[in-house]
Amino acid sequence: MKIIARALDDAARQLSATSDTSRLDAELLMAEALHIDRDKLILSPPDKKVPKRFWQMVKRRGKGEPVAYITGRRAFWNIDLHVGPGVLVPRPDSEVLIASAIEHFDGAAPDRILDLGTGPGTLLLAALDVWPDATGVGIDVSRQALSYASANARRLGFERRLKLKLGNWAQGISDGFDLILCNPPYVADGAELGPGVREFEPDEALFAGETGLDAYRALAPELPALLKAGGLAAVEIGQDQAGSVTALLARDGLEARVADDFAGRPRAVLLTWV
Ligand code: GLN
Numbered sequence: 001m002k003i004i005a006r007a008l009d010d011a012a013r014q015l016s017a018t019s020d021t022s023r024l025d026a027e028l029l030m031a032e033a034l035h036i037d038r039d040k041l042i043l044s045p046p047d048k049k050v051p052k053r054f055w056q057m058v059k060r061r062g063k064g065e066p067v068a069y070i071t072g073r074r075a076f077w078n079i080d081l082h083v084g085p086g087v088l089v090p091r092p093d094s095e096v097l098i099a100s101a102i103e104h105f106d107g108a109a110p111d112r113i114l115d116l117g118t119g120p121g122t123l124l125l126a127a128l129d130v131w132p133d134a135t136g137v138g139i140d141v142s143r144q145a146l147s148y149a150s151a152n153a154r155r156l157g158f159e160r161r162l163k164l165k166l167g168n169w170a171q172g173i174s175d176g177f178d179l180i181l182c183n184p185p186y187v188a189d190g191a192e193l194g195p196g197v198r199e200f201e202p203d204e205a206l207f208a209g210e211t212g213l214d215a216y217r218a219l220a221p222e223l224p225a226l227l228k229a230g231g232l233a234a235v236e237i238g239q240d241q242a243g244s245v246t247a248l249l250a251r252d253g254l255e256a257r258v259a260d261d262f263a264g265r266p267r268a269v270l271l272t273w274v
Contacts, residue, residue: 003047003048003049003050004030004034004041004045004046004047004048004050005045007030007050007054008023008026008027008030011025011026011029011030011054011055011058012025012026014058014062015058015061015062017062018061018062018063018064018195018196019061019195020195025061025067026058027041027042028067028071029054029057029058029061029067029070029071030050030054032057032070032071032072033050033051033053033054033057034046034048034051034054057070057071063196064195064196064199064200065196065200066089066196066197066200066201068083068089068090069083069084069085069089069200072084074089074090075090076090076092076094076095076122076126077095077098077126077129077130078126078129078130079125079126079129079156081120081121081122081125081148081152082120082148082151082152082155083120083148084148085200086142086144086145086148086202087119087120087142087144087145087148087202087205088119088120088122088145088183088201088202088205088206089201090119090120090122092261092262093236093261093262093263093265093267094122094123094183094236094267095126095261095262096236096259096260096261096262096267096268097123097181097183097234097235097236097268098123098126098127098130098181099259100232100234100259100268100270101127101130101179101181101232101234102130104179104232104270104272105131105179105232109131109133109134110127110131110134110177110178110179110231110232111133111134111135111178112134112135112136112137112175112176112177112178112179112228113127113128113131113134113135113136113137113177113178113179113180113181114136114137114138114139114170114173114177114179114180114181114226115127115136115137115138115139115180115181115182116139116169116170116180116181116182116184116219117139117140117141117169117182117183117184117185117205117215118138118139118140118145118146118149118164119140119142119145119148119149119183119205120145120148120149120152121138121148121149121150121152121153121164122183123181123182123183124136124137124138124149124162124181125149125152125153125156125158125162127179127181128156128158128161128162129156129158134161134179135161135162136161136162136163137162137163137164137165137173137175137177138162138163138164138165139164139165139166139167139169139170139173140164140165140166140167141166141167141168141204142202142204142205143166145202145205146164146165146166149164150164168218169215169218169219169222170219170222170223170226173226174225175226176225176226176227176228176231177226177227177228177231178228178230178231178232179231179232179233179234180223180226180227180231180232180233180234180235181233181234182219182233182234182235182236183235183236184208184215184216184219184235184236185204185205185206185207185208185212185214185215186208186212186213186215186216186236186237186238186241187206187207187208187212187238188207188208188209188210188211188212189207189209189210189212190210191212193206211244212238212241213241213244213245213248216235216241216244216245216248216249217248219235219249220248220249220251223235223249223251223271224251224253224254227254227271227273229273230273231272231273232270232271232272233270233271233272234259234268234269234270234271235249235268235269235270235271236267236268237258237266237267237268237269239265239266239267240266241266242258242266242269245269246258246269249269249271253273253274254271254272254273254274255271255272255273255274256269256270256271257269257270257272258270
């Protein structure tokens with residue numbers, strides 16, 4: 001028991017030079033190395049040797065690689081997603097889109113869900129988990145992202161409830177949807193990012209031109225035709241983009257509200273028909 005506890009302390013100390021979440025990182029990596037849940041690791045640490053691969057994982061994390069790429073998965077809302085190099089790691093910030101949708105439908109459920117830029121299926125699969133009778137479409141420009149999304153859908157047992165399409169935003173889609181979810185790239189090309197993000201995560205999921213607004217410009221003309229009456233479009237934004245994105249997405253008859261993430265930062269623009 002002591003051995004594992006000491007290794008966790010040592011790893012957390014090592015990682016604190018490069019990570020703001022060094023203790024959590026060490027715990028997640030140890031749990032993965034031992035093939036147990038983090039809860040179990042904390043509540044009843046096994047009396048075992050430290051697996052060699054734990055230190056290999058700590059080394060990778062020390063170089064900035066996201067924990068989720070090292071463990072191969074990441075929890076989001078109520079589901080676990082498999083992820084790896086080539087897809088954006090799901091972030092808790094994005095959970096505000098799901099929370100806002102639950103609030104909007106208020107006990108009712110969307111029938112049809114569209115996820116524009118689905119990545120490993122993050123928002124779409126979380127929404128399909130929340131509303132078991134809903135079906136959805138997930139679009140992404142990255143084949144690699146779609147292969148993660150499809151494997152995640154299969155693992156969660158949702159493969160018959162969704163279609164995945166390779167494409168540029170809503171190109172080729174003409175149906176109406178009750179719920180549109182979208183976490184587009186919104187980082188300005190030259191912006192500073194958290195440790196390891198720029199180095200390890202895919203550019204096409206992060207960067208959107210000089211001001212970070214290019215994806216919203218592309219999406220703005222497409223959204224109104226896709227959103228059904230009574231529906232909601234929830235679009236993730238960078239914390240300083242509420243004003244600019246609201247202005248870009250505004251259309252006659254559409255109402256835009258801003259929702260904050262759990263850290264209190266503006267994180268989504270919510271569009272509904274008035
Ligand atoms: N929130 C992410 C970050 O700052 C960016 C994700 C995105 O561009 N959609 O790391």
